[in-house]
Amino acid sequence: xxxxxxxxxxxxxxxxxxxxxxxxxxxxxxxxxxxxxxxxxxxxxxxxxxxxxxxxxxxxxxxxxxxxxxxxxxxxxxxxxxxxxxxxxxxxxxxxxxxxxxxxxxxxxxxxxxxxxxxxxxxxxxxxxxxxxxxxxxxxxxxxxxxxxxxxxxxxxxxxxxxxxxxxxxxxxxxxxxxxxxxxxxxxxxxxxxxxxxxxxxxxxxxxxxxxxxxxxxxxxxxxxxxxxxxxxxxxxxxxxxxxxxxxxxxxxxxxxxxxxxxx
Amino acid sequence: xxxxxxxxxxxxxxxxxxxxxxxxxxxxxxxxxxxxxxxxxxxxxxxxxxxxxxxxxxxxxxxxxxxxxxxxxxxxxxxxxxxxxxxxxxxxxxxxxxxxxxxxxxxxxxxxxx
Numbered sequence: 001x002x003x004x005x006x007x008x009x010x011x012x013x014x015x016x017x018x019x020x021x022x023x024x025x026x027x028x029x030x031x032x033x034x035x036x037x038x039x040x041x042x043x044x045x046x047x048x049x050x051x052x053x054x055x056x057x058x059x060x061x062x063x064x065x066x067x068x069x070x071x072x073x074x075x076x077x078x079x080x081x082x083x084x085x086x087x088x089x090x091x092x093x094x095x096x097x098x099x100x101x102x103x104x105x106x107x108x109x110x111x112x113x114x115x116x117x118x119x120x121x122x123x124x125x126x127x128x129x130x131x132x133x134x135x136x137x138x139x140x141x142x143x144x145x146x147x148x149x150x151x152x153x154x155x156x157x158x159x160x161x162x163x164x165x166x167x168x169x170x171x172x173x174x175x176x177x178x179x180x181x182x183x184x185x186x187x188x189x190x191x192x193x194x195x196x197x198x199x200x201x202x203x204x205x206x207x208x209x210x211x212x213x214x215x216x217x218x219x220x221x222x223x224x225x226x227x228x229x230x231x232x233x234x235x236x237x238x239x240x241x242x243x244x245x246x247x248x249x250x251x252x253x254x255x256x257x258x259x260x261x262x263x264x
Numbered sequence: 265x266x267x268x269x270x271x272x273x274x275x276x277x278x279x280x281x282x283x284x285x286x287x288x289x290x291x292x293x294x295x296x297x298x299x300x301x302x303x304x305x306x307x308x309x310x311x312x313x314x315x316x317x318x319x320x321x322x323x324x325x326x327x328x329x330x331x332x333x334x335x336x337x338x339x340x341x342x343x344x345x346x347x348x349x350x351x352x353x354x355x356x357x358x359x360x361x362x363x364x365x366x367x368x369x370x371x372x373x374x375x376x377x378x
């Protein structure tokens with residue numbers, strides 16, 4: 001995997017901040033961009049040679065319905081417009097029974113759900129011009145009757161689809177806190193040689209439950225999960241996600257420096 | 265072929281979303297408190313997005329925005345294929361119909377006569 005370095009999520013609200021920060025790559029939310037009219041700031045970053053990776057949130061690959069070809073085509077067109085090395089979405093569902101959850105929902109870790117996910121991922125891969133990386137999500141609830149650990153579920157997904165992995169260490173921390181996921185076991189079970197890059201984000205505890213808000217500072221505990229990953233592999237890239245309550249440039253630069261310190 | 269798996273998964277996922285977003289019965293086997301936490305988190309996110317898209321609504325309604333939006337949202341789970349902008353517009357129409365918001369002063373041409 002080619003080295004990406006340390007990056008940040010590009011958002012329209014912090015476009016100039018992202019241009020000023022010394023980042024090696026950025027990620028854009030695929031649903032918010034159009035291939036034929038990219039924001040000026042994104043074009044500036046591309047002209048500088050900064051890789052821009054499209055990150056989708058709406059394919060609902062873990063959903064029971066077949067994948068929506070239009071959403072896949074949009075993601076593929078964006079990858080081509082940005083000359084991106086790969087694209088990503090999540091191991092989750094967002095639509096079911098005619099309703100839209102508005103957020104990334106965990107899938108049951110059953111053989112049924114894995115079979116459907118694999119079929120959907122293969123269908124998306126067939127229509128994408130670049131490899132697809134899939135990300136572990138933060139869950140607030142646990143489906144009953146799990147047949148596989150989260151790590152095994154992802155490992156089998158990779159074995160059967162040859163997809164890449166996007167490991168979100170904040171989501172992993174959230175699941176460890178809220179659901180009792182074993183961080184070490186998760187990291188031992190997933191095929192780290194298929195790691196595309198890593199997400200880091202901030203969150204907050206509310207009434208005993210950790211919420212992956214992307215609107216608060218990154219906890220030292222999340223950096224510790226990154227450290228545990230770093231002990232096993234040198235990740236090709238690590239990207240900071242911030243989606244709300246944007247702090248000063250200096251504060252974001254400090255969070256990026258803290259990530260670099262863990263990787264060093 | 266994955267049709268039998270898809271049908272079983274569709275039933276599970278549909279049941280969960282109806283319980284979290286609308287008035288569906290809580291599915292068995294889940295921690296009931298976690299279902300409430302998840303439902304609240306999804307509602308908070310939806311309300312936050314609508315407030316960001318339509319700050320005028322949040323301004324005019326003030327303290328009433330949150331309880332009104334939550335009543336609207338539970339009665340109208342967001343349909344797949346709709347956008348948050350449509351959700352915000354539907355909430356505004358709902359609030360106008362209940363007399364919580366004044367009717368928009370300018371009739372838009374495409375609503376004329378309705």
